[in-house]
Amino acid sequence: MNAVLEAEGLSKRYGRRWALTDCDLSIPAGRVVGLVGPNGAGKSTLLNMAVGLLPPTEGRLDVLGRTPKAGAALAGVGFVAQGTPVYAGLSVADHLRLGRHLNPTWDQGLADERVARLRLDPAQKGGKLSGGQQAQLALTVAVAKRPELLVLDEPVASLDPLARREFLQGLMEIVADQDVSVVLSSHLVADLERVCDYLVVLVDSRVRVAGDVEELLATHHLLSGPFHDMDRLPRDWEVIHASHTPRQSTLLVRTDQPILDPSWTVDQVGLEDLVLAYMSTGEGTLRLTGTER
Amino acid sequence: MTWLTWRQFRTQAIVIFGGLLLLAIPTVITGIGARHWVTTCATSATCLGNGAPAQQYMGRFGWLQILLGGALLVLPAVLGMFSAAPLVAREFDAGTYRLAWTQSVSRVRWLTVKVAVVGTTSVLAIGLLSWMTTWWFGPSDSLTHDKFIDSTFGIRDVAPIGYAVFAFALGLAAGVVIRKVLPAMATTLGVFVVVRMVFQMFLRAHYATPLTQVGAVTNGGSDVAVKIGNNLPPGSWVVSLHFVDASGRPAGIVGGPDAPCSATNSCLDGITQHLVYQPGNRYWPFQWTEFGIFTLLGLLLIGFSYWWLTGHRLPGRAPRPAAVRPPTSRTTTATPVLAHRVPGSGAPASDGAAVASEPDGAHTST
Known part of the structure; x- marks a missing residue:
């Protein structure tokens, strides 16, 4: 697998606070990667390190096979910063x-061509553009660089729903037209679901799960059934999330094997619920609902 | 990069040089006029040996004296505040550093072009103004010989160029460290004024050991002071004038009509008057020393700005109160691309080094 971004033991500290801890991550080339996590999880830190704006406190980070640093090393990386x-x-x-x-x-x-299609007035000052237009302009500057890797840090966080949709639409067109890998961060799964085929969940400065979206959806199952003793579950099940009432258990389980036990009702899980399950740390605080697939 | 820097700076440059041009028009006209009086006097019997008409002529343009002198006095600080301080600080304030520094241009090159274009222009503007001011005051200075005194030394010849380099570098460094436009501007102004005053009031007099003339006080202090002063070489700078009694201790104020000994002058016995001064021929060594010191301070600050911006201090978020390294999550996930270290083993060996490079964690918000 050819990685556009590879991190090993990557950590970043601001003063005494750790913003990213021991992050081991490999992002494959040719994918549209969604980096998702709650606010303050370290997404921006990771991406800012990936484009050389921040130096890692420790660990190793290679982007397109090089240590990211402002200058020629960034010629292959297009960046749309937060805001x-x-x-x-x-x-x-x-x-x-x-x-x-x-x-x-x-x-x-x-x-x-992009400016014309977006109907941006070339004479308009950047400060007079709407938020959506500013985002489109920033994306245009990043894309016209003809990067191998496009990094977008919460590009739609401050946009209204229409501008958000248009921006992501534009991004998908770019991905379709050009041979470019994309890493896109957001705290909203709904934004990513539309465009991403690979997902990295970052929580509390750590990578909780990373993988192909289809594969993640195929290997995660939402099980509900009568109360089960957690110690007696099949060994190859990885319980991501469990909630119990005295009579019933609801589990989000990751396994490659089919669920054979007939006492469980098996539902497919949506991407949003899957991500939420990984984000929530405590047990039973989250009510997961299955989706028909 | 040069294009971008010029594009961002051009409005300021137009204002600066437009202002200089406006100032140059009356300066050149009246400067030529004053010189006309000087040459007239040199050949005319009526004012030979007395350049007063030239001075009188210049005296009519008091507003221009104030304008030129005032502009040269404040312009270094103004350029430091308005050109240099926002140079980097505005990029942080607006977040555009994330746009600028993620193009295919290294940060060293980015800063070098900024410093070269904006810094050179600022220093050039002040150099021109100083040259203009010195030229305009020329006829007057050659009569009064007081270029060396505190109020004029810093607004003549090369010293203002040193101030310009220093003020620019100070603004740059303040912007790089503080990262907020207004605080950086305020810091630039405050530090510049303090440093400039400290040099003017306390340090400049010691660039060379001053000379002292000693005279007896026999006929009332002020009278003698004048007598001694008249013997000084032309253009000398009187650093201080004080009285010393017979035992070598500083003496209080003597003389005056109310003094008890005014009739006999007996209390003046043994008191001498000391006039400490720098002779006029030291004017240029002092100018170059002032220029050299401020230029050197400026270059050090520019070097510091590079060091701070490129390797050691980079933008980050404000640290939050919770400063504990989060424990490894208990959730077990075992995808091939994901691995966690064992909790507790994560304490970095480089704690000390990292703390040294970020001692206070005073990152401003991105």
């Missing part, structure tokens, strides 16, 4: 010029 910052005083056309001057691999045709 999609653009220069308030520079026009849309100025932003494209900026990209052209600062990137040897810049594709002016692609940038112009």
